[in-house]
Amino acid sequence: MRDVLEGRVWTLGDDVDTDQIISGKYLTVIDPNELKKHVFEIALPEFAGAAKAGDIIVAGVNLGCGSSREHAPQALRAIGVGAIVADSFARIFYRNAINLGVPTIEAPGVRAAFSPGDTARVELREGRIANLRTGAQVTFPPIPSHLLELLEAGGLVEKVKRELRAAAAPSGR
Amino acid sequence: MSAAAGGGMTLTEKVLARAGGLERVVPGQIIDGRVDLAMMHEQGAQTVGPFHEMGAAKVWDPDRVVIAIDHWVPASTEGAAVLHRILRQFAKEQGLPHFYDVGNHGICHQILAEHGWVVPGDLAVGTDSHTNMLGAMGAVAAGIGPTEMAAVLALGKLWLKVPPTVRVRVRGRLGKGVYAKDLVLRILGEIKTTGATYKAVEFTGPTIERLSMSERFTLCNMTTEMGAKCGVMAPDATTYAFLEKIAKHPMHPIQPDPDARYERTLEVDVDGMPPMVACPYSPDNVRPLPDVVREHVKVDQVFLGSCTNARIDDLREGAGLMKGRKVADGVRFIVSPASTSIYKQALDEGLIDVFTDAGAVFTNSSCSACFGGNMGILAPGEVCASSSNRNFPGRMGAKDARIYLLSPAATVAAAVRGELADPREFL
Ligand code: SF4
Numbered sequence: 001m002r003d004v005l006e007g008r009v010w011t012l013g014d015d016v017d018t019d020q021i022i023s024g025k026y027l028t029v030i031d032p033n034e035l036k037k038h039v040f041e042i043a044l045p046e047f048a049g050a051a052k053a054g055d056i057i058v059a060g061v062n063l064g065c066g067s068s069r070e071h072a073p074q075a076l077r078a079i080g081v082g083a084i085v086a087d088s089f090a091r092i093f094y095r096n097a098i099n100l101g102v103p104t105i106e107a108p109g110v111r112a113a114f115s116p117g118d119t120a121r122v123e124l125r126e127g128r129i130a131n132l133r134t135g136a137q138v139t140f141p142p143i144p145s146h147l148l149e150l151l152e153a154g155g156l157v158e159k160v161k162r163e164l165r166a167a168a169a170p171s172g173r
Numbered sequence: 174m175s176a177a178a179g180g181g182m183t184l185t186e187k188v189l190a191r192a193g194g195l196e197r198v199v200p201g202q203i204i205d206g207r208v209d210l211a212m213m214h215e216q217g218a219q220t221v222g223p224f225h226e227m228g229a230a231k232v233w234d235p236d237r238v239v240i241a242i243d244h245w246v247p248a249s250t251e252g253a254a255v256l257h258r259i260l261r262q263f264a265k266e267q268g269l270p271h272f273y274d275v276g277n278h279g280i281c282h283q284i285l286a287e288h289g290w291v292v293p294g295d296l297a298v299g300t301d302s303h304t305n306m307l308g309a310m311g312a313v314a315a316g317i318g319p320t321e322m323a324a325v326l327a328l329g330k331l332w333l334k335v336p337p338t339v340r341v342r343v344r345g346r347l348g349k350g351v352y353a354k355d356l357v358l359r360i361l362g363e364i365k366t367t368g369a370t371y372k373a374v375e376f377t378g379p380t381i382e383r384l385s386m387s388e389r390f391t392l393c394n395m396t397t398e399m400g401a402k403c404g405v406m407a408p409d410a411t412t413y414a415f416l417e418k419i420a421k422h423p424m425h426p427i428q429p430d431p432d433a434r435y436e437r438t439l440e441v442d443v444d445g446m447p448p449m450v451a452c453p454y455s456p457d458n459v460r461p462l463p464d465v466v467r468e469h470v471k472v473d474q475v476f477l478g479s480c481t482n483a484r485i486d487d488l489r490e491g492a493g494l495m496k497g498r499k500v501a502d503g504v505r506f507i508v509s510p511a512s513t514s515i516y517k518q519a520l521d522e523g524l525i526d527v528f529t530d531a532g533a534v535f536t537n538s539s540c541s542a543c544f545g546g547n548m549g550i551l552a553p554g555e556v557c558a559s560s561s562n563r564n565f566p567g568r569m570g571a572k573d574a575r576i577y578l579l580s581p582a583a584t585v586a587a588a589v590r591g592e593l594a595d596p597r598e599f600l
Binding site for chain 2: 017019020023024025027030061062065066067070073088089091095096099100144146155156163164165
């Protein structure tokens with residue numbers, strides 16, 4: 001995980017639920033590379049075709065409300081989205097995205113500071129997001145240490161892998 | 174266990190303290206919670222990959238894992254068939270005995286409820302956002318994603334941040350033609366879809382104490398729409414009677430401390446409350462139904478189903494209104510029981526006849542039209558009256574289709590009239 005991320009901004013409004021991120025008709029699709037073709041089909045139709053690795057999503061309140069589907073953050077990870085930033089998140093979406101190792105930041109006030117196409121600079125440890133076009137800055141409370149650990153490990157799969165390995169390793173006593 | 178310092182604990186705090194093996198917890202604290210029950214539906218298929226990637230060999234406790242397929246039953250697409258097969262193979266390979274497969278199926282939350290899989294004091298997690306429903310048992314039940322479920326299956330635990338609790342205290346009597354669904358819509362209209370994000374909602378008060386388990390499930394189910402981590406109710410005689418013969422493991426009847434600290438308390442008085450409706454495109458866009466009825470909202474489809482409202486009492490109430498009436502011309506009325514046992518009960522009680530004689534289609538028990546991915550899908554511009562829990566854009570099909578959320582009785586009223594109607598006129 002890099003501590004400082006820079007990327008082109010895509011903006012979303014408030015209450016974008018998981019149906020608008022990946023619609024119910026794609027729920028039987030489990031290949032993330034297939035899913036990414038349909039991400040935001042309802043909320044932001046031009047996104048899937050044009051988004052590039054490192055791009056940053058800036059949303060309003062309650063991003064990812066609705067179902068528990070992990071398809072949504074999986075598709076975003078498959079695109080290689082640099083960070084997902086929002087005024088606030090729905091809880092399962094937030095957990096899912098962090099578990100997949102995607103930097104996910106709750107920064108109240110961030111949506112108002114960005115327009116589509118701006119460049120954002122996110123300093124994860126400093127707790128700061130800057131709009132490089134306007135100079136606007138938004139701060140956010142430090143990411144809790146157990147979540148930073150998860151992100152540093154590259155997600156929950158890697159973290160549990162290490163835990164299980166450590167538990168299985170001869171203790172050396 | 175009322176702690177001396179800093180006041181007592183809410184129900185959620187006490188259940189999480191138990192799960193974390195701690196005397197006391199406070200909101201904001203992170204705990205490692207031991208899981209009493211893990212539930213997966215089709216999304217669980219996405220758990221299998223990460224489970225193996227983690228290098229996990231065995232599920233921590235096969236007796237505490239329930240798999241219930243419900244979104245596409247029987248499989249309606251090749252993709253769904255593959256998901257089912259992945260789960261069957263995983264269950265076989267891991268020796269997971271509690272698989273509710275085609276023929277013994279139902280909506281996952283209903284399966285957990287009617288088979289006594291979640292009992293007071295439990296920490297339960299499921300790969301579905303409406304796992305909250307099981308909080309009605311006096312448990313903390315929450316939805317998680319499939320990768321997180323893989324970690325739960327491997328380790329039998331997960332980290333949780335202890336949420337602050339919003340208390341909802343309800344008094345008064347629900348009038349005739351007004352139901353638990355109307356009550357939860359009213360509460361949602363006040364709390365809003367973000368009002369309880371990351372929080373627990375604890376329902377209490379004399380009205381709640383009088384509710385049946387089925388009605389309690391309806392309330393806790395829709396705490397998901399409030400953004401809540403969980404929705405809970407203290408267990409009482411109704412809970413114990415419901416679980417008496419079916420509880421799958423020992424109960425830990427936990428009550429909130431009398432001096433528990435709540436983030437806030439919402440007081441609700443239901444005396445004189447009319448039926449309610451959540452209008453497009455948000456479950457918190459709630460208005461009194463009579464106001465919306467005046468606007469003559471024509472419907473193309475009506476759905477009586479989902480984990481929120483497709484239990485036997487919902488079907489009985491609906492059939493009571495349906496009897497001797499017809500579904501309006503040009504309206505498709507889909508009735509889908511929440512489980513196979515409810516299906517059988519409806520058959521025995523003649524309810525299926527009532528609905529089909531009236532011109533409704535009575536389907537197999539599943540999520541059915543609720544989520545726009547299997548059947549009962551809406552075309553662009555169509556309008557649906559539904560007893561389910563979500564009406565976001567695209568939820569039941571086309572992005573601009575409009576969904577109105579109502580009680581089961583009000584869905585029948587809409588089916589008969591061909592437009593939204595007040596069920597009290599039909600009683
Ligand atoms: S009935 Fe609807 S809300 Fe309930 S689990 Fe199924 S899809 Fe989800």
